[in-house]
Every structure is written in structure tokens, then in C-alpha cells.
Amino acid sequence: MANIKPRVRIPRKAKAGEVVEIKSLIEHKMETGQRKGKDGNKIPRKIINRFECKFEGDLVFASDWHPAISANPYLAFHMRAEKTGEFEFKWIEDGGAEYVKKAKMTVS
Amino acid sequence: MGKTPSKLILAGCLALTACFAGKAFAADKKWGQYQVEDRRSGYTFAAPETRAMQDDNFQNPGMLWAEIGEELWEKTEGEAGKACASCHNGPETMKGVAVSYPKYVAEKKNLENLEQRINRCRTDNMKAKPWKYESKELLGMTVFVRNQSLGMPMNVKVDGEYAPFFEKGKAFYEQRRGQLDLACKHCHEDFEGGQLRANILSQGQGNGFPVYRLKWSGVGSLHRRFRGCNKQVRSKPYGYGSDEYLALELYVMWRGRGLPVETPAVRN
Numbered sequence: 440m441a442n443i444k445p446r447v448r449i450p451r452k453a454k455a456g457e458v459v460e461i462k463s464l465i466e467h468k469m470e471t472g473q474r475k476g477k478d479g480n481k482i483p484r485k486i487i488n489r490f491e492c493k494f495e496g497d498l499v500f501a502s503d504w505h506p507a508i509s510a511n512p513y514l515a516f517h518m519r520a521e522k523t524g525e526f527e528f529k530w531i532e533d534g535g536a537e538y539v540k541k542a543k544m545t546v547s
Numbered sequence: 548m549g550k551t552p553s554k555l556i557l558a559g560c561l562a563l564t565a566c567f568a569g570k571a572f573a574a575d576k577k578w579g580q581y582q583v584e585d586r587r588s589g590y591t592f593a594a595p596e597t598r599a600m601q602d603d604n605f606q607n608p609g610m611l612w613a614e615i616g617e618e619l620w621e622k623t624e625g626e627a628g629k630a631c632a633s634c635h636n637g638p639e640t641m642k643g644v645a646v647s648y649p650k651y652v653a654e655k656k657n658l659e660n661l662e663q664r665i666n667r668c669r670t671d672n673m674k675a676k677p678w679k680y681e682s683k684e685l686l687g688m689t690v691f692v693r694n695q696s697l698g699m700p701m702n703v704k705v706d707g708e709y710a711p712f713f714e715k716g717k718a719f720y721e722q723r724r725g726q727l728d729l730a731c732k733h734c735h736e737d738f739e740g741g742q743l744r745a746n747i748l749s750q751g752q753g754n755g756f757p758v759y760r761l762k763w764s765g766v767g768s769l770h771r772r773f774r775g776c777n778k779q780v781r782s783k784p785y786g787y788g789s790d791e792y793l794a795l796e797l798y799v800m801w802r803g804r805g806l807p808v809e810t811p812a813v814r815n
Contacts, residue, residue, distance in 0.1 A: 444611070448605045462605055464606065464611075466611045469764075509764065510608075510764030510765070511608040511764065511765075513600075513606050513608070
């Protein structure tokens with residue numbers, strides 16, 4: 440799929456020790472592999488099978504996804520803000536394609 | 548020996564449940580802007596989780612389509628070398644536009660909905676190819692334009708030259724059709740709030756369209772919804788942008804007069 444745009448929303452600024460909510464959304468069909476096309480053949484599975492979030496290179500959140508995850512998946516999680524740094528969000532698709540988004544957070 | 552206390556606890560629980568149920572019901576009656584007189588937006592029939600998705604602009608996947616529209620707004624296309632922004636400036640000029648569609652167009656002697664208005668702008672002013680009905684581009688632009696009027700009350704004209712179309716739409720709405728011999732009104736007026744398999748029947752309001760439907764995993768237009776409904780009663784659906792559906796669109800928008808524009812709403 441061409442031009443898949445991931446989106447994330449994080450607080451730009453946070454206080455040290457504060458628990459912040461990280462929201463993410465990616466535009467994706469999440470083709471399950473169960474559907475049949477017009478020609479009667481199965482449409483091959485193409486989903487995002489893993490989501491990872493790294494903060495300054497350290498893995499802070501990851502999850503494996505399976506075909507029951509909806510299209511255009513939204514995911515939110517919490518983490519404790521401790522230092523200023525950069526997030527790297529990565530969505531890994533079947534076939535190995537990766538969609539990456541980066542965002543910075545300043546902690547005071 | 549242990550019977551009496553457990554009975555008491557059970558009774559207490561029941562009383563509590565009844566109390567909570569009563570409270571929830573009372574709260575349900577207050578829908579704020581989503582209810583005008585006895586007209587209720589589809590929002591009020593949706594599950595709490597679905598409503599939460601719609602309320603959070605970030606979580607609402609319909610906003611992905613609005614973003615498509617936002618990008619296209621600035622994109623120059625066609626022989627005239629224009630983009631939407633060349634004539635209309637910023638998208639904020641579109642505020643309040645959505646509430647009065649479909650509109651009567653004298654030169655066509657027919658109604659025109661927002662999708663067709665956008666395409667007429669493309670062919671006449673931009674000298675560009677019209678977008679296909681239900682394409683990502685047309686849906687994106689429609690969502691984007693309608694979204695500028697978010698929260699504004701629906702207000703379509705039904706008098707004057709609109710009157711014959713309104714009557715036609717009303718007749719369509721009340722006409723039995725298909726193998727199941729059902730009219731729109733049988734579900735959406737006589738049995739609103741009732742159960743249709745696992746779904747709760749809404750009043751069939753159009754204020755949130757084009758809508759992100761979880762079943763579709765995407766955004767769809769009001770005419771797509773009409774077609775779906777028509778197919779479900781096993782009648783032959785009319786085409787996208789057909790005269791029948793335009794008249795019906797006018798009638799449906801009138802039914803929801805005063806309800807806020809919710810585009811892109813999220814529904815099941």
C-alpha cells in the first residue's frame with residue numbers, strides 16, 4: 440500500500456516522574472488473509488504484525504499483532520517520563536516493510 | 548444459618564443495580580447538542596466506545612480522510628492551473644457550507660450534493676477531471692469540507708424550488724420496496740431504538756456523513772449507506788448521485804434539521 444501515514448500524539452513537555460499517555464494511529468488495511476477477491480482467490484494476508492516503541496534506543500513498549508486487529512489500528516499506552524529524549528515508533532508489516540515515526544519529548 | 552445474610556446481600560445488590568440502571572437511563576435522556584426535540588443523532592445510538600472514538604480527534608480514523616482532503620485542498624490540478632485554495636483561500640472559508648446541502652442548482656434544474664458540487668468546481672473552474680464517486684479523493688475532500696462546519700446545526704431548504712424534490716424524497720422514504728417490502732420509515736421511524744440483530748436501529752440521520760463505519764473499515768458516503776439499506780431489504784439500489792438518492796438525501800437532511808454536523812462521525 441502506497442503512502443501509509445503513521446500518526447502519534449505525545450505531550451511535548453512533561454515533568455519528571457509524570458505518567459504520560461502516548462497515542463498512535465496508523466492508516467492500514469490490515470488485510471486478514473481470510474477474504475476472497477473478485478476472482479475467488481484468497482487475498483494474501485498483509486497486516487502489521489508488530490508495533491514497537493523505543494525511547495532513546497531502549498524498548499519501552501512492544502506488542503505482536505494478529506489478524507483480528509482492526510483496520511487503521513489505534514494504540515495508546517502510558518509511560519513514566521524521566522528524561523528528555525526522542526521516541527521512535529515502528530510498525531512492522533508482513534513482508535518486512537517498516538513504517539517509522541519519530542517524536543521528541545522535553546522533560547523538566 | 549448463613550441464609551439470611553446472603554439473601555440480604557443479594558437484595559442489596561439488586562437494589563443497587565436498579566438504582567444504577569435508573570441513573571444511567573436518566574443520563575441517556577440528556578444528549579445535549581446531539582438531540583433536538585425528538586430528533587436524535589446516530590451518535591446517541593452508538594456504543595460508548597464508538598462515541599469515545601468519535602470524540603477524540605486523534606483516535607477518530609475518519610480524520611485520516613480529512614487529512615487527505617487537507618492535502619488536496621492545496622494541490623494544483625487541471626488545465627486552469629488552480630487548486631481549491633486558489634479561489635477559496637483557506638479551508639476556514641468553507642465553514643457553514645455543509646449545513647445547507649443538497650442545494651438546488653438552477654442551471655441543472657436539479658439538486659446537487661456536496662460531492663457533486665466539489666466535482667463541478669473541478670470540471671468547470673479547475674478544468675480538471677472529476678473524482679470518482681466514493682473515491683478516496685472525493686470522500687477525503689467531502690469529509691474535509693464538511694468537517695469545517697463541525698457542530699453547526701443542519702439547515703436545508705425545503706420550500707420554493709426545493710418543494711418537489713422534498714416531496715419526492717419523502718415519498719421514497721415512505722415507499723415500500725424490495726423483497727422484504729420495507730420502507731425506510733419502517734425501521735427508522737416505527738422501530739427506532741429497537742434491535743435489528745445485533746444492531747440498534749437509529750433514526751437514520753445524515754448529519755455525520757460521510758461517516759467512518761467500523762464495518763467498512765473506512766469512510767463511506769450517505770449514498771453508499773442508502774445503497775446498503777436498499778440492498779438489505781433486497782431491492783435494487785440506485786446509483787451514486789442518482790436523482791432518487793439526491794431527493795432522499797434532501798429529505799433525510801431535513802429530518803435531521805438542527806442536529807450538528809458530525810463529519811467524520813464514527814458508527815458501527
